[in-house]
Amino acid sequence: MDDTDKKSRRQAQLVAHLQQHRFISLDEISTRFGVTTQTARRDLIDLEEAGLVRRLHGGGTLAAPPIDPPTYRQRRVENADGKARIGARVAELVGDGSAVFLDTGTTCEAVAQALTGRQNLRVVTYSLRSAALLSEVESATVAVPGGFVRHVDAGVFSHETVDFIGAFRFDTAVISVSGIDEHGIMGDDDHGEVQAVRAAMQQAKRTILAVDGSKFFRRGLVSLAVITEVDLVVTDTPPPPAITALLAVAGVGVELADG
Numbered sequence: 001m002d003d004t005d006k007k008s009r010r011q012a013q014l015v016a017h018l019q020q021h022r023f024i025s026l027d028e029i030s031t032r033f034g035v036t037t038q039t040a041r042r043d044l045i046d047l048e049e050a051g052l053v054r055r056l057h058g059g060g061t062l063a064a065p066p067i068d069p070p071t072y073r074q075r076r077v078e079n080a081d082g083k084a085r086i087g088a089r090v091a092e093l094v095g096d097g098s099a100v101f102l103d104t105g106t107t108c109e110a111v112a113q114a115l116t117g118r119q120n121l122r123v124v125t126y127s128l129r130s131a132a133l134l135s136e137v138e139s140a141t142v143a144v145p146g147g148f149v150r151h152v153d154a155g156v157f158s159h160e161t162v163d164f165i166g167a168f169r170f171d172t173a174v175i176s177v178s179g180i181d182e183h184g185i186m187g188d189d190d191h192g193e194v195q196a197v198r199a200a201m202q203q204a205k206r207t208i209l210a211v212d213g214s215k216f217f218r219r220g221l222v223s224l225a226v227i228t229e230v231d232l233v234v235t236d237t238p239p240p241p242a243i244t245a246l247l248a249v250a251g252v253g254v255e256l257a258d259g
Contacts, residue, residue, distance in 0.1 A: 010035070011043050015052055018062045022222065023191050025059035054192055055159035061191035082212050082236035083107045085257035087114035089234050090210050093255070094172055096120050101165065101173040101200040102130050104155045104193065107210050108176050109133070124168050126161060126196060128154035143168070157192050165199045173197075173204035175230070176211055179218030184227040184246045187220020194222045206231045213237030228252055 010033050017024055017032075024032075029040035044060040047053035053060045087110035094100060097120040102108055104127040112130035115121060122141045123134050128149060134140045145165070147158030175197050177186040186209070188194050201207050209230040216239055227233070227243065228250035236257050238244065247254055 007043075011047055014043060015047065015062075018053065018060070023056070023059060023061045028059070054157065056192050056195055057159060057162040060159075079212050079214065079236070080110075082257070083110040084114075085236055086210050086212060086234050087111040089255055089257040090174055090208055091115050091117060093208065093232070093234070094118060094121070094174075098122070098171040099124075099169060101125070101168070101170045101175075101204060102127065103173075103175040103197060103200075104130070104153060105176045107212060108174060111174055111210055124165060124170070124200075126156045126165075128156060155193070157196075161192065162195050162199045165196055166203060168203060170200065170204040171206065173200040173207045174210055175201070175207060176209070177215060177224060178220035179215050180211070180227055180243065181219050182217055182240075182242055184243055185219075186224045186227055187222055188224055189221045191222050194224045197224060201225070201229070209233045211235050213239075216240050216243060 014024070014029065026037050026040045029035065029043065030037050044053055044055050047060070048055050052063055054063045083106060086107060090111045091114035094115065096118050099122045102112060102123055102125040104125070108127060109129050112133045116133055116137050120139045121134070121137070124143045125131050126145055128144065131142050131144050134142050145156055145158065145161045147156045147161060149156050178188045180186050207230040209227065209232070211233065213236055228246055230252060232253045232255060233239065233247065234255045234257055238256065239247065239254065244254070
């Protein structure tokens, strides 16, 4: 077996591993396949260029299957009024002059729209849609990481995104999720997004979860954190009793943006 065949076989096995485990570190690739860290990094670069893998800080994950544009457009109009109310309430809670991390997704786009009424914000986001909205505010400073742009939602990601976010300090991190299960586990569908949000939460004095009622008792593919790790939940409908009880025990506040 020549070197090219060995490389192809190793990369195929690497993708198979990711299909089962979602994430692998450079050190694990090196140990599992008996290669140097440099070779492990080149394998991830090759697979990223082929559209199979996304490189992350210290490793890689499967490239998330893209949400088709019609589905994302539908999400943008589903419960648009509720998301607008959530955005307005979050904006009320964010003071002028604040340093803010803003997650991606349709609810956070509604938050971005509402934040255009604030002054002197310093915002870090990997959503180009939100960045474009806020860039229209002359007093706002907006920072986005470099990387590849997802066509469907204009999210920007690269293996350097986590380090980029980790260089900032935030007064408030505004996050959203794909689902919150019956045990209060918040999840998203992309390992890279989860890493980015975790980094933001660690750098924030306060974390606000902005989520519409449809996300309760749904599961995200990748676990982010327990809902009790946020400081405040802003939603458009009362959370289910099981979630309400968890939040009450942990002393996490709930704001209903019910109009």
